[in-house]
Amino acid sequence: MSSVRIDNIRLLDPSTDTEAPVSLGIRDALIVDSDTLTQPDTVIDGSGLTACPGLIDLYARLREPGHEKKGTIASETRAALHGGVTSVVCSPDTDPVIDESATVELINRRAADAGAARVLPLAALTQKLDGQQISELATLRDAGCVAASNADKPIANAAVLRSIMEYAATFDIRLHLVAQEASLSNNGVMHEGFNSTRMGLIGIPVAAESVALGMIMELAGQTGASVHFSRITSARGIDLIRDAKHRGLPVTADTSINHLLLTDNDTLGFNSLCHVVPPLRSPRDQQALRDAIADGTLDAICTDHAPLDPDSKLAPFPATSPGISGLDIFLPLLIKLADETALPLRKLIRLASRNPAQIIGREPVRLQAGSVADIVLFDAEESFICNSAEFVSKGHNSPYHGLSLRGRVKHCIIDGKHLPLGV
């Protein structure tokens, strides 16, 4: 039995409209009526702080097992807490890839040892992510994988994809797919457009996304597979998803916080910190993504967290590894997005907590009695200059370094366990 009471806390909960400070009670893993806690083990003074449901990141690379010089489960799940993320859906592109239940068990054990954010693995759709031999999806689901994913490696063969969809639909396993037609994105390192022309960098055309979306949606419609599109980047992609939703296809989609805050203009000067795949697109595409957040075409926002060791970015742009380390500052970046778009933060929190929970089939957290106690307490007004050298993540690769941000996470509560953050 453990209990926590948080006093004078302002709630920012997509499911309620309470503005006045209240008290929240937590007993074991659940939120309870604070009046029932007469002698709580811990009392947190929430004055000046805001509570929101713990954020759920739908796509982050934790790098363990296999790439520990870039990140470990311990380092990245602790970084997640600083960004307000209490559950991390992790990419299967580890080494070995997550295509056996032993790997899932290893990850679960390391995550439990770390005692930070919860880790929810994605199963590799195909063995070794080779795009050909389907993994034991049902076994992996039973081992704890929340969905199955092709990571950043598109399934090139349409017949294989169709077969995978039929198999996944048999067991009601959701597919998280990145829409990139490999033959069109091949060798590309940035958005194809005026800026790629200027810099002489090989572009990835918007058609790489739209062609793949068209094919996947057609196959999903025929096979009855349930698909979540991971990291949509373009205006054309948004059009296709909007159409599919109007037609009643059971698809959902997210984009990353980077695609909402940055554009291909930020790569000018060969800024390899903005080298990401799928690529940052034009300002017009960015506006379409923002509109799609507002009108509900996009269901979620993820970090697309990709921690890298310093050498991975110390090379000419095309020779650098793609990726941005983003877990440490996810919540401050959502606040920045709210400031830039005039979208209510409450809505953005919904796209990073309640909606992702529904996408992975988990009960969303509500800040009221009876709900699981995954809670983030943050000071929404505290400003700071982003210093990527101070990231808890092993990856310090951030184009936001030096930027003035707002919002500091002070406490996380996961399954009722209080994790104070020393900031």
Added chain:
Amino acid sequence: MNSPAHDIQLDSQGKLRHFLSVETLNREILTQILDTAENFAGINDKAIKKVPLLRGKTVANLFFENSTRTRTTFELAAKRLSADVLNVSMSTSSTKKGETLLDTLRNLEAMQCDMFVVRHQDSGAAHFIAQHVAPHINVINAGDGRHAHPTQAMLDMFTIRHYKGDFSKLRVAVVGDIAHSRVARSQLHALRTLGTKEIRVAGPKTLIPSELDHLGVKVYTDFDSALDGVDVVIMLRLQTERMKGALLPSADEYYARYGLTTERLKLAAPDAIVMHPGPTNRGIEIEGLVADGPQSVILQQVTFGIAVRMAVMSLAISSTEISQAQGKFA
């Protein structure tokens, strides 16, 4: 978000420190390069072709990609400025043994080189190197990926100015494989900055990069219309490997549509000049008779290349020496 406004090519006084790309430089600096080259062109005609501007300096030619013409003219330019020249053929050296680009640079810095002339297969390589070298070192881009080849563009501008004078009265056509060409990109920026009246590009859509028209150029797919009345025709080299995929079907079909023949050249202004950055593919992008004909200035481009490279090297070194004299690096 915005990229840093500061152009790393310029020092705090706005003088040329590295020469990486034409794109961000203003007309004043481009004209200064051309004027300085004019002075050196005179020296190159004399019996004793040396000036002591770079005496005691060491210039390292770092060619990660093979090149004969560019490397040789850079070497001649440095020697005529009295510099010591170190030719490092990177394709056969330590990078093949796994040393990173940055490690290679640190070692050359430790050997007290003063200037790096760099050719590299990756777009942005020269920028990357300039961002990471010690402050007393100048970096000259001798071609990076598909991005830029600024000294080639400046020697082309020198050639145009020499034969045709005022850019504001000129129609210029750049023809062929723009998509894969660092030369074309640099030429288009230079032509625009120098105020060229009309800039045309011509080629099949497979060789025209995305949104090129945003650069203020007129894109033609029909070569004959693009040639109509132009004062300068710049032909680009077509790599034979472009014929292997879906970009182009064959050399013959390309030559029939986009090859500069004697017949076609009649569509241009009667006194039009013909240029080519070399090496030429006779019978693929240009007829031998045109390349050797009276309107061709292809070999003069090579000669002017030495003077232009001398100009760029001496301007960059002098900005660094002034800064050092003023204790900027103390």
